[in-house]
Amino acid sequence: MIRYIYGLILSFVLLNASAQNKTPEQFLGHPLGSKFSFHYQVVDYFKTIAAQNPNQVKVVQYGSTNEGRPLMVFIVASPENFARLEEIRLDHLKSTKNQSVKTDAKTPAIAWLSYNVHGNEAVSSETSMKVIYELLNKNNRSMQDVLKNTIVILDPCINPDGRDRYVQWYNRVQNEVSDVTPFALEHNEPWPGGRFNHYLFDLNRDWAWQTQKETQERIVFYSQWMPHLHADFHEMSPNRSYYFPPAAKPFHQDITKWQREFNEILGANCRKYFDQNNWTYFSKKEYDLFYPSYGDTWPTYNGAIGMTYEQGGGGRAGLAIERPDENDTLTLKNRIEHHYVTSVATLETVSANKDKMVSEFNNFYENAVQKPIGTFKTYLIKSQGNEERVRSFTEWLSRQGFEYGIAGKNLAVKGTELTTLSDQNIKMESNDLLISAYQPKSNLLKILFETKPVLEDSITYDITSWGISYLYGIKTFGLKEKYVPAAYQPEKTENKIPATTPYAYIAKWNSVNDAVFLSELLKRKILVRTSNIPFETNKMSFEAGTLIITKKGNYVNNFDSLVTALATKHFVKLVPVTTGGVTAGASFGSDEVVTIRPPKIVTLVGDGISPTAVGAVWHYFEQQIKYPLTLISQDKLSQLPFDQVDVLILPSGNYSNILNEKLLATLQDWVKKGGRLIALENANDAFLNKPGFDLTKKVTTHKKDQDTFKKFGEQEREEASTTSPGSMFQVTLDATHPLSFGCSKDYFTIVRNAYNMDYLTDGWNVGYLTDTAYKAGFVGNKATEKLKNTLIMGVQQMGQGKITYLMDDPLFRGMLYNGKILFSNAVFR
Known part of the structure; x- marks a missing residue:
């Protein structure tokens, strides 16, 4: 009998043990926070937990990264809500389409928590494992109450490529016992760092523009759920504390009263936990709700409550780092605990305010459609x-x-x-x-x-x-009036080979698709010409920059079918002509019609050069116009076989330790022989006042210093007075210069620096800012004068080649459509 009872007890214990979810520590084989996990380990843990809880966790792969890593979310709900998960989702989506929705006590809120959008802010993914474990921990009453009211969507890593770039490096260089010395190797991440995705784009600034694969795929899935709340978890420098809402000003004026109120409610709950633990923190400073392409603002403008959390740490913090100002050592375990607590505080606040969140969200969309x-x-x-x-x-x-x-x-x-x-x-x-x-x-x-x-x-x-x-x-x-649109159907582009074989095909040049078409032609060794002046033929007018593809020089099999097929593929409308003569302008054999040859293009990467500036160039060539680009490390520039290079691109960066006098002389010699040098943003500083380069700052008269008694407490605003963090200006263009071909009459640029550049005296001032160039956005009063009558785009002829000075990056975040056309001109013309 005793043996029987003992057996029952043992069976119960074993059964209960098998039902327990694996902790992150049990799965990883080491304490959470003692080592950085690779992305696959994080995903495998989530999958393991999902397999143990099939009636509470749904696994969704919504996409993949450029390097092939899966993009995953895990949807967690109570068994009751999980059983009707699809019904809840579809009913919820009705509210976003202004369809009547029945809400009652059983209607849950939907909270989406996103971790690790910046790869080297690596605490986030570690935290996410603790969050899903505790959500499903039957002994955690707080989380069980949350799941009664809330569907929780967890994205453990938005940026797997960046995360693994960081983790691979850190795990390779870390000491067995963490070296907390701030200047140790393990606290100094090499270029380009893990912050960005494969193409070195900042995914947290891409929500609205959606230039990146990861963003596009995430937004598709996001739109299938449209959560009531989206929380984004980040890190800042290791010497700082912790930031949580309320957000700083400026708030965009269209953020609703309820969205502002929830910021305050949430902040109060976070403060409660941090005060209990004597942790330091701040709110209402630095992290605003304005720019529309963040992980907090884009969801906010879509009706959700959007917020950002920032933990002191980041890539420099590693597993542990000494902080003399705080008189402590910040560990990964500390950082995990802080992010975990704000994750819990967020979900608790959503759960406690579930009814209000649902009703306000429904009102948001009802008003959007009706008012x-x-x-x-x-x-x-x-x-x-x-x-x-x-x-x-x-x-x-x-x-x-x-x-x-x-x-x-x-x-x-x-x-x-x-x-x-x-x-x-x-x-x-x-x-x-x-x-x-x-x-x-x-x-x-x-x-x-x-x-x-x-x-x-x-x-x-x-x-x-x-x-x-x-x-x-x-x-x-x-x-101001309401007009109801008719159905849109894009104009069909179909190019057919004429019955009479044409002398040439003509293609306009005013879209990015035209640059893609040109790229395809050049890769296939099709000879392409372009007119540097406007012309007229067959009673049709064509602007300067128009592409001309003649039979002459193109001894390619199936030439006509190839050219017409490529044009159709890229939505380019060809105009076939039967003569090389024109009724106005330059005939196709004149000196004004020049050949575009397929260039060998190289760009520099590495220390001192902005990763995002490199990424913008890299992504433009590989993903946008599909033309070969060679990346070389900046420390190999002196070994570059310049005779094999046609175009050299210098992305924004500090080149003071890269371009010495010898290399500057080498560059000049190469340009004189026909090379084309393109300098972007701060790269232009390398040529300021250097012999042979026609780039100088404006001469300004020094006024008497008015800042002798400036106030210490106003230093932040004093610094802002000298900046333009990103304002819109209209550029005056020389429409006759090839650099501006195809750009619309009104060319706008996002100014992020007080350039203060003088006009070229021995070159072409292709684009500049006048006294009336400012259009919108904040510009400090001291920066305003520097942005009047300043050069933005200039071209200096040097022997048979040229240097293109671009003070502003036309490829910035892939946002500027005209900028891509202008950059195409700099590269190919």
Whole structure:
């Protein structure tokens, strides 16, 4: 009998033990926080937990990275909610489409927690393992109560490529016993660091522009759930404490009263935990809610509660680092605990305010459809002559989830041109694009389209102007009346070989697709010519920069079928002509018509050079125009076989330790022989006042110092007065120069530096800022003068080659459509 009872007890104990979820420590084989985990280990742990809880965890792979790592989310719910998970999702989505939704006590809130968007802010993924364990820990009453009211979506790592780049390096160089000395090797991550994705883009600044694969795939899945809350977990420098909401000013003016209130409620719950543990923290400083492309703002403008958390640490912190100012040693275990506590505080706050969150979210979308915010109720985009830009633009609109169509009729209307904010009489044409504000995402629509966002505070974290009409270079009008669009169908592009074999094919040059088409032709060794002046033939006018593909020089099998097929593939409309003569301009054999040869292009990477600037160039060539680019380390520049290079690109960076006098002389010699040098942003400083280079700063008269008695407490604002963190300016272009070919008449750029450059005296001042160039965004009063009458784009002829000075990066974050065309000109012309 005793043996029987003992057996029952043993069976119960074994059964109960087998039902227990594995802790992160049990799975990893080491205490959490004692070592950095690779991405696959984090994912495998989540999968293990999911397999142990099939009635509570759903595993979803929503995409993959450029390096092939899976992008995963794990949806956690109570068994009761999990049984009707799809029903909950579909019912919730009805609220975003202004369909009646029945909500009751059983309607859960949806909270999405995102970790590790910056790869070397590596505490986040470690924390996520503890979060899912505790969510499913039956002994954790707080988390069990959360799951009664909340569906929790966990993304353990938004940026697996960056994370593994960091972890691989750190695990390789760390000491067996962590060296807490701040200047130790394990606290000094090598270039480019793990912060960015494969193409060195900052994924936390890509939510609105969606240039990156990871972002595009994440937004598709995000749109299938549209959570009530999105929390983004980060790290900052190791000598800092912890930041949690409320956010700093500026708040965008269209953030709702409830979204502001929840910031305060959440902050109070976080403070409670941090005070109990005597942990230091701060709120309402530095991290604002303005720029629309963050992981807190983009969800906010989509109706969610969006917030950021920042733990002191980052890539420098490693497993442990000494902090003399804090009189402590910051460990990975500390950082995990802090992020875990704010994760818990967030979920508790959502659960406690579930009913209000659901009702306010529903109200947000009801108002969006029935009473859209803002002055304009319809947006009109002129399509004539911009068909390919409009096609690209509609692809972006679709990724955002916006509804759009065409006018479908001709009509005289009044509207406001958005870049000038001038009221005009407009002829609405049937093929013009129309976007009604009476749609679910009208708040986001209004915010992304606005060209002068209201800024309540000059201390900002990121760029302060982003209007879509600026970025795409398309004529956009805001209409105060409501117009219902007709269905949009992109114009079909089909090129056929004429019955009479043409003398040449002509292709316009005014879209990024044209650059992709050119790239394909050059890779296939098709000879391409271009006219440096406008011309007219067959009663058709063509702008300077037009591509001319003649039979002459192209001895390729199936030439006509190849060229027409490539043009159709890239939506390029070819115009076949039967003569090389013109009725105006230059005939195809004149000196004004030049050959575009396939260039060998090299760009520098490495210490001193901005990783994101490199990434913008790299992504542009590999993913946008699909043209070969060779990356070389900056310390190998002296060994470069210059006779094999046509174009050398210097991304923004500090070249003082790279370009010595000998290398500058080598570059000059190479340029004189026909090389093309392109310098971006701070790379231009390497050529300032150097012999042979025509680049100088403006001469300014020094005024009497007025800052003798400046106030210590105003130093942050004093620093801001000298900056332009990201404001919109209109560039005056020399439309006759090849660098500006194909760019729309109105060229706008995002200014992030007070350039203060003088005009070239021995070159072409292709783009510059006048006294009236400023359009929108914050510019400090001391920076304003430096941005008047300053060079932005210049070209210096040097022997048979040229140097292109670009003070501003036209590829910045992949945002500027005209910038991509201008950069294509710099590379290929």
